[in-house]
Amino acid sequence: MASRVSEQHIDPWQLIAEHQAAHRQNGQFGAAASFIGTMRDFSERQNLSKMTLEHYPAMTGQYLEKLEQEAREQWPLQDCLIVHRVGDIYPGDAIVIIACWSAHRRAALDACNWLIEELKYRAPFWKQEFNPEGAHWVEENTNGHSSN
Amino acid sequence: MASRVSEQHIDPWQLIAEHQAAHRQNGQFGAAASFIGTMRDFSERQNLSKMTLEHYPAMTGQYLEKLEQEAREQWPLQDCLIVHRVGDIYPGDAIVIIACWSAHRRAALDACNWLIEELKYRAPFWKQEFNPEGAHWVEENTNGHSSN
Amino acid sequence: MSIQVKFFASLREKIGKAEVELATASNAGDAWAQATDNAPRPDNVLVAINLDYAKFDSVVKDGDEVAFFPPVTGG
Amino acid sequence: MSIQVKFFASLREKIGKAEVELATASNAGDAWAQATDNAPRPDNVLVAINLDYAKFDSVVKDGDEVAFFPPVTGG
Numbered sequence: 260m261a262s263r264v265s266e267q268h269i270d271p272w273q274l275i276a277e278h279q280a281a282h283r284q285n286g287q288f289g290a291a292a293s294f295i296g297t298m299r300d301f302s303e304r305q306n307l308s309k310m311t312l313e314h315y316p317a318m319t320g321q322y323l324e325k326l327e328q329e330a331r332e333q334w335p336l337q338d339c340l341i342v343h344r345v346g347d348i349y350p351g352d353a354i355v356i357i358a359c360w361s362a363h364r365r366a367a368l369d370a371c372n373w374l375i376e377e378l379k380y381r382a383p384f385w386k387q388e389f390n391p392e393g394a395h396w397v398e399e400n401t402n403g404h405s406s407n
Numbered sequence: 408m409a410s411r412v413s414e415q416h417i418d419p420w421q422l423i424a425e426h427q428a429a430h431r432q433n434g435q436f437g438a439a440a441s442f443i444g445t446m447r448d449f450s451e452r453q454n455l456s457k458m459t460l461e462h463y464p465a466m467t468g469q470y471l472e473k474l475e476q477e478a479r480e481q482w483p484l485q486d487c488l489i490v491h492r493v494g495d496i497y498p499g500d501a502i503v504i505i506a507c508w509s510a511h512r513r514a515a516l517d518a519c520n521w522l523i524e525e526l527k528y529r530a531p532f533w534k535q536e537f538n539p540e541g542a543h544w545v546e547e548n549t550n551g552h553s554s555n
Numbered sequence: 556m557s558i559q560v561k562f563f564a565s566l567r568e569k570i571g572k573a574e575v576e577l578a579t580a581s582n583a584g585d586a587w588a589q590a591t592d593n594a595p596r597p598d599n600v601l602v603a604i605n606l607d608y609a610k611f612d613s614v615v616k617d618g619d620e621v622a623f624f625p626p627v628t629g630g
Numbered sequence: 631m632s633i634q635v636k637f638f639a640s641l642r643e644k645i646g647k648a649e650v651e652l653a654t655a656s657n658a659g660d661a662w663a664q665a666t667d668n669a670p671r672p673d674n675v676l677v678a679i680n681l682d683y684a685k686f687d688s689v690v691k692d693g694d695e696v697a698f699f700p701p702v703t704g705g
Contacts, residue, residue, distance in 0.1 A: 384704025421583025
């Protein structure tokens with residue numbers, strides 16, 4: 260499984276394109292759905308200059324694998340990729356990348372949608388935001404149906 | 408609005424990446440959701456070598472614009488891109504590309520999902536498939552919740 | 556002025572015409588009958604008047620474009 | 631053998647420790663009490679035992695890793 264955390268900056272569209280070129284055979288898949296979460300320079304606080312994403316390494320590794328496996332069990336996916344940034348992140352940087360490939364559209368779309376919600380509410384990552392006033396731990400992800 | 412038909416082959420991830428780089432300002436958007444429909448070399452028939460996508464040019468142009476506009480009215484999107492291929496298409500080629508950008512994830516994901524369903528059931532495009540046995544018009548898109 | 560009738564995709568091949576010009580037509584169903592010489596109309600045929608989906612009893616006016624086509628299969 | 635207790639993110643800063651080793655603990659709540667010197671436990675603290683979400687009354691065995699952390703905010 261290719262799902263993983265990354266300590267390095269990611270170009271999300273290139274990552275997905277390269278994964279597809281390396282792993283998917285042309286003519287075999289009919290649908291690709293993706294979601295990319297990107298750092299904004301504001302949230303409930305303004306002028307964010309940086310964010311640090313802490314995680315629980317042993318647990319996140321296992322958790323991303325489990326998520327990918329559960330998605331593959333629930334939907335007929337041909338491939339699935341989850342990459343989550345950790346470490347220092349700057350405005351405009353990708354935080355999370357999810358891509359799902361399937362024969363027909365519903366599997367890829369529904370799995371992608373499920374994966375981002377699961378990730379938001381269960382995966383052991385924590386955001387600390389920095390702005391001129393200092394460092395601030397984000398207390399919790401806001402409601403699943405309205406938040407970033 | 409950037410939504411359009413294309414008579415030329417499209418590299419879907421590059422198209423989305425370039426659109427984002429040209430139109431979105433880093434740090435301003437938090438979410439990007441995309442869907443890409445790709446030609447397979449089989450459907451209900453085997454060994455497809457080619458597909459020809461016919462459309463009703465005046466109506467598709469207006470229809471894609473209307474779809475984009477309706478999506479922007481229903482969800483707080485920062486940007487929205489729909490590109491649909493017409494003409495000769497080969498296995499592995501992208502048929503349709505949808506990408507939505509928003510501050511928070513639900514708008515981008517829900518709009519992307521809605522747009523592909525609307526496109527499938529309303530937009531005046533018709534597929535003719537070619538295999539060694541000859542040409543065959545696809546009669547109708549199968550059920551919205553199971554089909555490609 | 557006149558009424559332009561268009562056929563697309565498999566319907567164009569079945570009818571054997573892409574475009575027909577009519578002098579007048581009362582509604583979309585009448586345009587079909589005239590343009591196809593009263594060919595039977597498959598149940599799943601869709602109609603658009605001036606690029607918007609319409610019904611077979613929708614009124615057609617001078618200068619309108621009436622299009623008939625099979626179920627759409629894009630996306 | 632022993633029990634490893636870990637704290638993450640804002641909770642690590644509040645407690646002032648990242649890791650504590652305990653000789654023994656009956657359950658996750660007991661591990662919290664020992665590792666924090668009976669600090670009050672915020673309502674929203676989550677616990678995982680051996681990398682899986684657990685409850686505060688979940689049994690802890692010798693060799694287990696018990697982690698306490700605030701609500702997750704990834705994605």
